Amino acid sequence: MKNTQIIKKLLSSMDNDQKSLTKKEEDRLLVIEKNKIFLKKVINKIGWPTIDKIGEEASKAAWLIAQHSDHDIIFQKKCLKLMKESIKNTNPVLIAYLEDRILVKESGKQKYGTQFYLEKGKWRPYPIRFIKTLDKRRESLGMSTFNEYLKIMNKKHK
Incomplete structure (x- = not known):
């Protein structure tokens, strides 16, 4: 899978995520799970999808997938770690959102x-x-x- 394919799929996944906000919970969870599986494949191939690898919008899409993967905190923590490791090519505001999401679940x-x-x-x-x-x-x-x-x-x- 080339980076152009990854970019297109991440942007499409973000769009599907946003559209799923108005759907039934079980339908939304299916979208989230499908997106998470795709993001795992991306991470295995290129590491965290940083701005320098795939551009700002697609990198934000990757973050959104991680952010909404609330049913898998281990995955969220892995994404947060990867984002922090690539801080020079990752939007720090998005790191803050994911870190807060995890902290709220863990400690409130x-x-x-x-x-x-x-x-x-x-x-x-x-x-x-x-x-x-x-x-x-x-x-x-x-x-x-x-x-x-x-x-x-x-x-x-x-």
């Missing part, structure tokens, strides 16, 4: 304030470690302040 507390749940029509963040230094951590990755992000979340997802 996130590091960057990227993970939310819906409560009474409002998006609420899962608990955040060391809240006083949250915006410094976010800023170090080029992220907006947490309060700005919270406003965006609640506008975007009404």
Whole structure:
């Protein structure tokens, strides 16, 4: 499989993932599993699909597949490790999202304030470690302040 084929398939997988958000849970899980199997093949062939290997959009698609593979935390952890190892060619903001996703599942507390749940029509963040230094951590990755992000979340997802 050539990188052009990988790029096309990753972008298609991302599109399928986003379309599955409105589907029944079991249908969504099938899409997620199929995407995960494909990403595993990609990783076995080229390592983590970094920006320099496949471009920014396809690399983001790979991250999205990992991010949504909640049923397989071992796979998510492997992807996070690979992303961190290739930090120079991986968007650090995406690393933060995946790291938070894993942390919320494991300890209930996130590091960057990227993970939310819906409560009474409002998006609420899962608990955040060391809240006083949250915006410094976010800023170090080029992220907006947490309060700005919270406003965006609640506008975007009404």
